Amino acid sequence: MSEAATAKECVAVVGIGQTKHVAARRDVSIAGLVREAARRALDDAELTWADVDAVVIGKAPDFFEGVMMPELYLADALGAVGKPLLRVHTAGSVGGSTALVAANLVASRVQRTVLTVAFEKQSESNAMWGLSLPIPFQQPLLAGAGGFFAPHIRAYMRRSGAPDSVGSLVAYKDRRNALKNPYAHLHEHDITLEKVQSSPMLWDPVRYSETCPSSDGACAMVLTDRAGAARAPRPPAWVHGGAMRSEPTMFAGKDFVSPRAGKDCAADVYRQAGIGDPRRQIDAVEMYVPFSWYEPMWLENLGFAPEGEGWKLTESGVTELDGDLPVNMSGGVLSTNPIGASGMIRFAEAALQVRGLAGEHQVDGARRALGHAYGGGSQFFAMWLVGAEPPTT
Amino acid sequence: MTGEFTGAPRDVAIVACAQSDHRRRTDELSEVEMLMPVLHEVLERTGLTTADIGFTCSGSSDYLAGRAFSFTLALDGVGAWPPISESHVEMDGAWALYEAWIKLLTGEADTALVYAYGKSSPGSVRDVLTRQLDPYYAAPLWPDSVALAALQAQALLDAGHADEPALAAVAARSRDAAADNAHAQLRGARPQGEYVVRPLRTGDCPPVGDGAVAVVLSAGDRARALCARPAWIRGMDHRVEAHSLGVRDLTDSPSTRLAAERAGAFVRPVDTAELHAPFTSQEVVLRRALRLDDGVLVNPSGGALAANPVMAAGLIRVAEAAGRVHRGASDRALAHATSGPCLQQNLVAVLEGESRV
Numbered sequence: 097m098s099e100a101a102t103a104k105e106c107v108a109v110v111g112i113g114q115t116k117h118v119a120a121r122r123d124v125s126i127a128g129l130v131r132e133a134a135r136r137a138l139d140d141a142e143l144t145w146a147d148v149d150a151v152v153i154g155k156a157p158d159f160f161e162g163v164m165m166p167e168l169y170l171a172d173a174l175g176a177v178g179k180p181l182l183r184v185h186t187a188g189s190v191g192g193s194t195a196l197v198a199a200n201l202v203a204s205r206v207q208r209t210v211l212t213v214a215f216e217k218q219s220e221s222n223a224m225w226g227l228s229l230p231i232p233f234q235q236p237l238l239a240g241a242g243g244f245f246a247p248h249i250r251a252y253m254r255r256s257g258a259p260d261s262v263g264s265l266v267a268y269k270d271r272r273n274a275l276k277n278p279y280a281h282l283h284e285h286d287i288t289l290e291k292v293q294s295s296p297m298l299w300d301p302v303r304y305s306e307t308c309p310s311s312d313g314a315c316a317m318v319l320t321d322r323a324g325a326a327r328a329p330r331p332p333a334w335v336h337g338g339a340m341r342s343e344p345t346m347f348a349g350k351d352f353v354s355p356r357a358g359k360d361c362a363a364d365v366y367r368q369a370g371i372g373d374p375r376r377q378i379d380a381v382e383m384y385v386p387f388s389w390y391e392p393m394w395l396e397n398l399g400f401a402p403e404g405e406g407w408k409l410t411e412s413g414v415t416e417l418d419g420d421l422p423v424n425m426s427g428g429v430l431s432t433n434p435i436g437a438s439g440m441i442r443f444a445e446a447a448l449q450v451r452g453l454a455g456e457h458q459v460d461g462a463r464r465a466l467g468h469a470y471g472g473g474s475q476f477f478a479m480w481l482v483g484a485e486p487p488t489t
Numbered sequence: 490m491t492g493e494f495t496g497a498p499r500d501v502a503i504v505a506c507a508q509s510d511h512r513r514r515t516d517e518l519s520e521v522e523m524l525m526p527v528l529h530e531v532l533e534r535t536g537l538t539t540a541d542i543g544f545t546c547s548g549s550s551d552y553l554a555g556r557a558f559s560f561t562l563a564l565d566g567v568g569a570w571p572p573i574s575e576s577h578v579e580m581d582g583a584w585a586l587y588e589a590w591i592k593l594l595t596g597e598a599d600t601a602l603v604y605a606y607g608k609s610s611p612g613s614v615r616d617v618l619t620r621q622l623d624p625y626y627a628a629p630l631w632p633d634s635v636a637l638a639a640l641q642a643q644a645l646l647d648a649g650h651a652d653e654p655a656l657a658a659v660a661a662r663s664r665d666a667a668a669d670n671a672h673a674q675l676r677g678a679r680p681q682g683e684y685v686v687r688p689l690r691t692g693d694c695p696p697v698g699d700g701a702v703a704v705v706l707s708a709g710d711r712a713r714a715l716c717a718r719p720a721w722i723r724g725m726d727h728r729v730e731a732h733s734l735g736v737r738d739l740t741d742s743p744s745t746r747l748a749a750e751r752a753g754a755f756v757r758p759v760d761t762a763e764l765h766a767p768f769t770s771q772e773v774v775l776r777r778a779l780r781l782d783d784g785v786l787v788n789p790s791g792g793a794l795a796a797n798p799v800m801a802a803g804l805i806r807v808a809e810a811a812g813r814v815h816r817g818a819s820d821r822a823l824a825h826a827t828s829g830p831c832l833q834q835n836l837v838a839v840l841e842g843e844s845r846v
Contacts, residue, residue: 157557168829183579
């Protein structure tokens with residue numbers, strides 16, 4: 097590693113803001129939506145727009161709202177006029193990638209305090225058809241993301257021997273967790289396991305209740321350096337490691353069940369953060385689970401369980417809010433999915449946990465938490481590990 | 490507010506560049522097919538393979554391709570196996586270069602590949618760019634990019650900063666310069682043509698075309714090993730202005746001036762400037778903002794008036810400036826990229842060759 101690697105500035109999360117995610121925010125424009133989240137993040141950090149040196153914004157495809165490069169129009173709403181404004185787009189992982197690009201601005205000491213925002217206003221279009229590329233770029237009848245991922249879930253079930261019930265357990269858990277999160281989109285007060293299991297089959301084996309909703313929402317964070325963290329009114333979350341990895345969409349050697357890019361990305365984050373045993377050393381995980389079965393699949397991909405055994409953690413209750421490795425305490429993507437923001441929400445919720453500010457869905461004593469995002473055809477990964485204490489190396 | 494570079498800078502340089510021949514249309518090629526030769530060429534120039542690259546970053550736009558996630562297909566062309574550390578900006582590739590530069594400054598990577606591509610030919614780029622505008626008030630009126638540039642040009646004429654012959658002179662100089670640029674779409678002298686939108690004539694407007702560009706960045710001694718005369722990035726910054734044209738002085742570009750100041754452009758004079766000015770009138774605005782006098786060679790490549798593949802044209806300016814440093818034709822060059830209507834967002838990079846003994 098080069099000399100400069102050790103000279104990196106520490107990065108702290110001192111402000112977090114989210115909108116109340118809903119199916120349609122007809123009361124605000126896109127600008128109003130992002131500004132709401134950004135304003136809340138600044139309030140949390142007790143900073144003003146003038147304290148922000150640069151803005152990094154991310155969202156999933158521009159086609160979702162029909163605005164090309166919306167950051168141009170959003171410059172005013174985000175207080176970015178006269179500042180650097182960078183727009184990241186890495187498919188579904190974009191919320192995580194955006195936060196990492198913002199963190200690097202601080203780590204490189206090019207900027208001191210950076211506002212990062214991610215959003216999606218899915219009500220202004222139809223995401224399922226936005227994701228269904230025109231023929232000949234994609235085979236016919238591959239409608240939406242569920243149609244793409246269902247075969248890979250079946251491959252996982254066959255490979256691991258997991259019982260059919262695991263997916264519904266994840267959905268039931270996440271929807272109950274969402275009831276404790278005031279910002280979550282789906283608040284299904286009458287949810288039962290039986291209701292999940294009897295919901296209509298959409299893309300076998302994925303049922304309606306095991307599928308993420310389409311949400312309008314935005315998430316924002318204020319990232320700053322050591323000096324900025326010292327002035328913060330509330331406990332910061334410290335970034336101990338962050339990485340992105342990508343691999344091709346489709347090729348003969350690709351493992352769609354447990355992509356190597358995900359494994360490599362996690363390994364890089366753990367190396368940076370000094371994590372040798374993720375199952376013991378990480379207290380809580382916010383992972384990108386848009387279809388219920390991805391919880392056991394990612395538990396394996398991220399090194400929390402040996403191959404073929406992720407479902408056993410889920411089935412035995414380890415990933416419940418009061419289990420010993422809680423996953424998606426916020427209700428996760430299954431309860432809230434403004435696509436472009438979903439990755440950043442995972443990163444922000446991990447930070448809330450180690451700051452001790454997660455409210456009713458707080459995990460007692462969470463000191464280290466992982467935020468995880470993925471996108472494309474399971475090909476783009478972004479992750480960070482945050483801690484309650486500043487990194488020692 | 491700080492924002493100034495506070496840490497010990499790590500020396501990062503552009504060590505290789507490659508670009509396609511920019512053409513009016515490339516119906517027979519997909520974006521990936523257009524990009525592949527450029528990627529191969531830039532790696533060949535350094536002797537690097539994909540495995541040697543620590544970070545990859547690209548710039549492009551789904552709206553040109555007409556489909557969501559178009560950049561994912563380009564990634565297949567990069568050969569991202571084993572998996573790579575990679576990111577993408579939905580912006581001109583010059584901003585991908587900025588993201589890669591930041592990554593190298595953190596020390597997390599020592600070498601980066603940056604690329605950008607754009608095919609403007611499949612649609613009407615004038616119409617497509619209207620989708621960049623405020624979606625509630627401006628975009629529904631479909632004011633196209635030439636009409637908006639014409640507003641800016643007229644404001645410039647009204648303010649007395651230029652007249653139509655001065656704009657024609659910018660066009661003539663650019664296209665003469667492009668005669669020496671084998672990649673340019675329009676090469677050699679051309680008539681100024683009829684009005685497209687007054688006061689802009691054909692010659693004041695950029696050609697519509699397709700193209701790709703790639704550069705390799707490296708840090709410290711690694712850069713010296715890869716390139717005989719690296720183009721060291723002495724500074725790079727970008728700034729955005731308000732979106733609404735009604736609240737901006739279209740005859741000025743304060744964001745360009747601020748970015749140049751933060752990039753250190755005014756510390757010492759530059760000898761060359763590659764400006765991303767798709768319209769002749771915008772070169773007038775940028776020259777004033779950047780305080781470039783007649784002693785500075787502006788757009789020796791012919792600039793965006795000779796080839797303007799959208800999303801690549803800004804990074805091409807950086808590549809052209811770096812190329813001159815590599816060849817010893819420039820010791821200190823400025824490269825500029827723009828985005829958004831009427832120069833809303835601007836990036837400035839300052840490149841230097843080490844002084845020759």
